[in-house]
Amino acid sequence: MEAATHDPVLILGGGLMGLALAHQLARQGTPVLVLSRRRSEAAGFVAAGMLAPHAEGLRGPLLALGQASLARIPAWVAQIEADSGLACGLRPCGIVVPFHSAAERDAYATAAWGQPLDRAALKAEIPGIGPAWQAGLLFPQDGQIDNRRGLMRALERACVGLGVTFQEGCEVLALEQDADGALAAVRLRTAEGEARRLTSRRAVLCCGAWSARLLPQLPIVPVKGQMLSLQGPRQALRRVLFGPGTYLVPREDGLLVVGATSEADAGFDDGLTPAGQRQLQAGLAALLPEASQWPPMERWWGFRPCTPDEGPLLGEGPLPGLWLGCGHHRNGVLLAAITADLLGAGLSGRLDAASQARLDQFGWQRF
Ligand code: GLY
Numbered sequence: 001m002e003a004a005t006h007d008p009v010l011i012l013g014g015g016l017m018g019l020a021l022a023h024q025l026a027r028q029g030t031p032v033l034v035l036s037r038r039r040s041e042a043a044g045f046v047a048a049g050m051l052a053p054h055a056e057g058l059r060g061p062l063l064a065l066g067q068a069s070l071a072r073i074p075a076w077v078a079q080i081e082a083d084s085g086l087a088c089g090l091r092p093c094g095i096v097v098p099f100h101s102a103a104e105r106d107a108y109a110t111a112a113w114g115q116p117l118d119r120a121a122l123k124a125e126i127p128g129i130g131p132a133w134q135a136g137l138l139f140p141q142d143g144q145i146d147n148r149r150g151l152m153r154a155l156e157r158a159c160v161g162l163g164v165t166f167q168e169g170c171e172v173l174a175l176e177q178d179a180d181g182a183l184a185a186v187r188l189r190t191a192e193g194e195a196r197r198l199t200s201r202r203a204v205l206c207c208g209a210w211s212a213r214l215l216p217q218l219p220i221v222p223v224k225g226q227m228l229s230l231q232g233p234r235q236a237l238r239r240v241l242f243g244p245g246t247y248l249v250p251r252e253d254g255l256l257v258v259g260a261t262s263e264a265d266a267g268f269d270d271g272l273t274p275a276g277q278r279q280l281q282a283g284l285a286a287l288l289p290e291a292s293q294w295p296p297m298e299r300w301w302g303f304r305p306c307t308p309d310e311g312p313l314l315g316e317g318p319l320p321g322l323w324l325g326c327g328h329h330r331n332g333v334l335l336a337a338i339t340a341d342l343l344g345a346g347l348s349g350r351l352d353a354a355s356q357a358r359l360d361q362f363g364w365q366r367f
Pocket of ligand 1: 331
């Protein structure tokens with residue numbers, strides 16, 4: 001049955017995907033209600049904000065999706081900044097991937113998209129880089145955005161300004177289906193502990209690593225990442241440095257974000273661990289020895305939503321009326337723009353053939 005157009009679309013999850021899609025739908029004039037449990041846990045708040053389809057060495061359809069999103073990001077960010085009046089901290093600063101040898105460099109999955117660097121050129125790009133690194137790839141098209149201090153706040157402000165409504169602190173407990181199996185209602189517990197039922201024929205699951213709690217048939221598991229930050233001098237590092245197991249993301253004001261562990265066995269275990277933090281510190285010392293002396297600022301952790309092929313789940317879900325925007329694993333910040341575009345078009349029935357084909361590549365039925 002066609003949804004009544006005045007019914008709000010329910011966005012389940014108030015993280016980056018939920019906010020990006022809410023913003024997109026609100027701009028299209030669609031009423032939106034965002035239901036969120038604890039926004040501070042969302043991967044959008046804990047990620048490093050790299051825009052790195054090439055540096056991450058993505059392949060196949062996921063690389064193409066990442067490249068398409070990267071191309072959309074300047075206009076997407078400009079719209080969010082215009083709607084919110086806040087800066088998002090987009091920095092098209094390029095990313096350098098260092099290697100121990102030229103052979104290792106040339107075998108990298110995305111080598112064809114990068115500029116090869118020898119040791120001298122690598123040192124010119126990254127003054128102070130550790131002695132172990134003999135070669136590199138520069139991806140000038142990759143970059144970063146200050147997701148924690150800029151993008152998330154700006155998106156939230158933009159959504160509020162466009163009339164998106166939010167219900168915070170509530171936990172979605174179950175989805176109800178009608179006699180035909182389509183989405184009929186969402187049952188939740190409010191922040192005050194009251195049970196509520198919202199009738200709804202259109203909802204989007206954007207619950208990140210927690211998505212399979214609501215729909216156990218979705219193959220999404222948490223992959224924990226621990227991080228830290230340091231205060232460096234402004235301009236000490238001009239480009240993101242993306243080493244194996246550790247990366248360094250320099251913000252405009254010299255804050256250096258250091259990520260990240262990748263702990264598939266940790267489940268939803270909260271907290272920092274000595275081993276995880278030591279791994280980051282060792283990675284930092286190997287990549288940029290002088291940065292080990294910079295003052296520590298913060299340490300934190302989060303959970304990436306990972307699928308078996310590490311690509312997202314996009315498009316219509318297992319029950320009619322429920323859409324999916326989850327499972328973005330290491331690439332959520334990068335893929336937020338294209339996710340909002342594709343799902344915004346899908347929910348309003350305006351998908352062209354190319355966008356439908358793209359959604360089909362990332363449908364949940366592929367597993
Ligand atoms: N994209 C970087 C990470 O997930 O750690």
